[in-house]
Amino acid sequence: MGTLDIRLFGMDPARGFLGAPGLAETPLPEVCEAVVEAGQVLPDLLVSDQLRARLAALPDPVSDSLLREAPEDKLRALMVRYSFLVQAYVWADAEDPAHALPASLAVPIWRLAGRLGRKPLLLYAGYVLDNWAMIDEAGPSELGNIRMVQKFLAGKDEAWFVLVHVAIEAEAGRALGLFDPIVEAARDGDATRLETLFADMDRIWTEINSIFDRMPEACDPYIYFNRVRPYIHGWKDNPALPGGIVYEGVHESGGRPMAFRGQTGSQSSIVPAMDALLQIGHEDDPLKAFLDDLHAYRPPEHRRFIETARAVSTVREAVMTARSAPLTEGYNQIVRQVVRFRTRHLEYAASYIHKQSRTGSGNDTEVGTGGTPFMKYLKKHRDESEKHLLATGTQ
Template sequence: MTMSDIPSLSLSAFDLSPDRGFLPATDPLEQLAEEPILNQIGADLPKLLGARQVRGVIQDRQDIMGAVADEWGLDVFRSVMRVLSFVGHAYVWEDPDHPATRLPASLARPWCQVAQQLGRPPVLSYASYALHNWRRLDPHKPIELGNIVLLQNFLGGLDEEWFVLIHIDIEAKAGPGLQGLVQAHHAAREDRADAVLAGLGALAGAQEAMRETLLRMPERCDPYIYYSRVRPYIHGWKNSPALPNGIIYEGVPEYADQPQQFRGETGSQSSIVPALDAGLGVPHAEDPLTQYLVEMRDYMPPRHRAFLAALEAHRDRQGRPLLCGYVRDRKSTHPELWRAYCANVDLLAQFRQIHVDYAERYIFRQHQSHAGNPTAVGTGGTPFMPYLNKHLEDTKRVIQN
């Protein structure tokens, strides 16, 4: 295989863009046409959850929404999935010490039907929690902190809002970087060193902006409030100490009244860091976190996981990650390429280091109050601290030899 035989990449082919990255091409729908009951439940959810009335309201209704229609557009399916996912988790975790082990059919059936349309499991995932859960205060201004608010909350409040908005801002900031990464891959494929350098420069600029946004997390999200008022509702029911057998989705024929286990919402379901790992050629040896991260792709929108697979398939004739191999081969002839590549890997390591620090401060140091919200296990259901540190070291090692 020659370099010209390597398939090219395109953001648009995977529903991505330089302006929005992995965020949807159009702003998420705020209301669901013809679904007044579900709209109202979503709007009332913080009050219902605070009063512990979510289960009662759902159990009192035979139907919380009309029939799921195959002809609904993607925006509608995403918005319905957002509300159903929040309501479903509120139902399960309304009393964190006594989580529900069964979801009534009025909630379980439409949730599973919509999830199937979107190619994701019927559980709250990062896509519904962040990617499809925002609106702009001024539609003529950018998608960024100060101009975005959430469409759906659990309890609400500044800390919950800020925690999710930080992620959304980072997703928007990543867009130009993804374009730069793709540009660098195209240029490496065509042996255009100047264009590789330009692409790496764009990626570095985006990573710097992402880092600066992530550093703002403590401004309005307190570790104790996050742990005790935000985190309890995003847990799933796989590897859960409080729900060891998962939960039963009543009235869903394909589940045959058998308990199902799905991971909880987690930033590990964002496609940004996996895309950077794949595009920059950062390898991770097999370990429990690596296996878990592969599983997390099942919770991503299908086009996003397809983009990751396409990036990983971009290899040179020696079978090396394309971009990494290209700059390594030119360390002496084009040292500026290697410096630009190393700068990007270092920025990725910085991002990971901040994340490790937050994981320790916001979760690991907090007091474990009940089995439904353990400090040693992430919301996705895995022990995280040892492996986060290991993956940080894996990233640093790429540019140490």
């Protein structure tokens, strides 16, 4: 078992960064029943005038003993529920977002986040990685056989948006399984093996990109912008919530507003892990600060994997040292695949967000759900990836 074997980081080789299927439906202690029920009826509450009153009255089941004794899968399942309830409370009225979370939500999500090493709001981990299940448990983890568990409004477009990401993460698990042998081959200077592994990685990324291409099949840009996106915003760098929101009852906050970035696909660990493997760097400018900040919003074990890959990979150096045209082309082809993925992400950001009419005080077409100037941010990282293509003419 090598340094980058994902089992060392608490992850399953068959799923990569994904949590277990059905994790969000893990049976919880009876004291959590009201929270689970609120999550289940959330689509109904969001079209009523009772949501905030109902959520403010929830009991708090997150005791010291629960945090100490409950298995991590149960805490993550509870975190999924609370993450959605918190977002729904804040953004139930887009024209009048809540500037404070009641203690019934603020205290339990704060404590759960602290226990899990996460932030106290909806993150990519709760929205995607831990929020899916199989339809046919004997079938594959792919579109057509996976479903979204916790939902906001429960529309087809909402589910498809999440499930495309789930399917990408599932396929990317195969790519993560190649990290350890690729790093080993690079360290050993085994150009033949490295070339074969690059070809395997290229095939996996062809499938990843083909899955990403399917987003428009069942997620319409207008519906996404007006019925999906409003609920996944955070409260850092969000003009609708200057300074953030108050987490009532949370002593650590001192009663001050707290600002956290919202859920965004840029919190996925796939592309940053590829950057680390391929030794792709990004220029140190104000936009890189967003990239560095988002790293703290990933689950701790994912952060450790990326940081380890960054520390041990000599892949780019090995390719340059080998001076082999076929090996260089193999490396470049993987870089092109990552560029293609980033290009598609940029295109979707343009059509699903930037080109939409601005509606609602919190649903800005210039600022991403993670609080970033997303068009500049995504374009910068796409262009910087492309600059890492290696010249093959002299080899």
